[in-house]
Amino acid sequence: MEKTCKSMSLLKLVEERASMKKKLDEQKQKQQLDSVPYLPKDCVSNILIRLPIESLQRSRFVCKPWYSIIKSPTFIRDNLHRAEKVLIFLSPVKRLSRWWDQDSDSGFPFHENPNTFSVESKVFELKSVHMLLQPLVNPTFKYAIKFMVLEDGKSTTRDYNATCMGRIRASCDGLIVVDNTLEKGELVIMNPVTRELNLLPLGTLYPSHDESYALVCCDAGGYKLVHLFRDESQFIGCEVLKIGEKSWRDIDGPSFGLIKWFGYDPVFAIGALHWVPEVDHSEYIVTMTIEDEKFHKIMLPKTSRFNDRIMEAYERLCFVTHEEMNEISIWVLGSVSEEAWTKTYTIAVGCIRDLIPLYFLRFKWELYFLDKDGSVFCFDFEDQHMKKVTTTEGCFKLANGEYTLHVNSLVSWQTIDIEE
Known part of the structure; x- marks a missing residue:
């Protein structure tokens, strides 16, 4: 009996000590939490x-x-x-002997490293294909999706750890439109940062050299994909897809004559898309206002030559042109309705005849150029100095036409718009 009482007393003592320790631990934890300043x-x-x-x-x-x-x-x-502007591009990582890069152990097409995102692999999952595919497109290369950052006089190449087998057709707000090589003519919209991806409905099929794509953000919210293509009669047709809808809408193309060639990638500025219709000796640009989807013809201040470009700068449309042997002029168009260009600046130092304008920085008064050998130059408007950009080790050298202007963001085509 005495032993039983002693055992019960000992047990009670242990329980009390355990309870006391628990309370002390809780008090200590509370004190630690209270010592951390609250951040709104x-x-x-x-x-x-x-x-x-x-x-x-x-x-x-x-x-x-x-x-x-x-x-x-x-x-x-x-x-x-x-977000500052960057240049997104594709770098070949593997030559394909077959239309897919089959990993013999996994038995699954487009096998990648665990940390690498494959566009084709994701599309394969979305389509839920359970049979041997017979693709209409036979890609030659697998490409790594990369981007180049130009800042502080240096160029740096970075990797999204993502691959694809098709071309980048358009870019806007961090979203890109890429060819889906599993089905001819099909496109994919994705954000290479978040790796969110979705298939787009089939539109009109035309050879890539006879068409042009542009992705734009609408004032009313959401995104539109604009597709221009040359029909059998050599006139330009146009269709528009509101991202999220199931089909394209046909709209009237430009009615002011033939367009010989689409020139360079279209530029989005002052609420409209702008195309230079010819590579060389173009006297006007083709403009499509986004809200009413109407086409306009705007005369250029002077004939555009091979190394001249139109581009967006500080919410305006700019025409950067080689005036003289050692001069580059910058003309600005304030609005589509005015159709009046104003010459705002002339670069008269460090100019090279073959310099091709790349883009203006968003937050600095700097304009970047691409030379024919892949070198990049930067003109600082404050210092009025043209300097060659230092290329970091292993940095990819751009060539004309191998890049697309881009920004890295977390944007989704499904993001709910917030009023300012």
């Missing part, structure tokens, strides 16, 4: 918005509050407004 949600968002896009992707999974902030439409919009 807006303050956390202001810190996160300054992180590089790669860090933001990882930061989403730190905690639920951070995930909620980074995934919010407001944060995505603000991040987009802070």
Whole structure:
């Protein structure tokens, strides 16, 4: 009996000590939490918005509050407004002996490393194909999707760790449109940063050299994909797809005569898309206003030559042209309705006849050029100095036509628009 009482007393003592330890631990934990300063949600968002896009992707999974902030439409919009321009391009990584890169062990087409995202592999999953495919497109290469950053006088090439077998057709707000090589004429819209991807409905099929694509953001919200193509009569037809809809809409193409060639990639500025209809000796541009989907003919201030370009700069349309042997002039068009160009600047130092304008930075007064050998030059408007951009080791050298202007963002074509 005495032993039983002693055992019960000992057990009670152990329980009391355990309970006391638990309370002490809870108090200590509470004190630690109280010592951490509280940061308002807006303050956390202001810190996160300054992180590089790669860090933001990882930061989403730190905690639920951070995930909620980074995934919010407001944060995505603000991040987009802070994003600087880059050049996105495809770099061959493998020559394909067959139409797919079959891994013999897995038995699954388009096998990639665990950290590499394959467009074709994702499309394969979306289509739920359970039989041997007989594709109409036979790609020769598998490409790595990369981008080049030009800043502080240096060029740096970075990798999305993503591959595809088709071409990049258009870019807007961080979204790109890529060929789906599993079905002729089909396109894919994706964000290479978030790796979100979806198939687009089939449109009119034409050879790639007889067509032009452009992806634009609408004032009313959402995105439109515009497709120009030359029909059998050599006139230009046009169709428009509102991303998210199931079919394309035919609209009237330009009615002011034949367009001999589509020239370079279209430029989106002042609420419209703009094409230079010929590579050399073009006297006007073809413009399509996005909201009413009407075409206009706007005369250029002078005849465009092979190394001249139109481009967007600070929410205006610019025409960068080689005036003289050692001069490059910049003309600005304020609006489609005015159709009046104003000469705003002349670069008279460090000019090279073969320099091709690439783009203006969004947040600095700098204009980048591409030389015929793949070298990049930068003109600083504040210092009035033209300098050659230093290429980092292993950096891909661009060639004319191998790049697309792009920004890295978290944008989705399904993102809910927020009113300013």
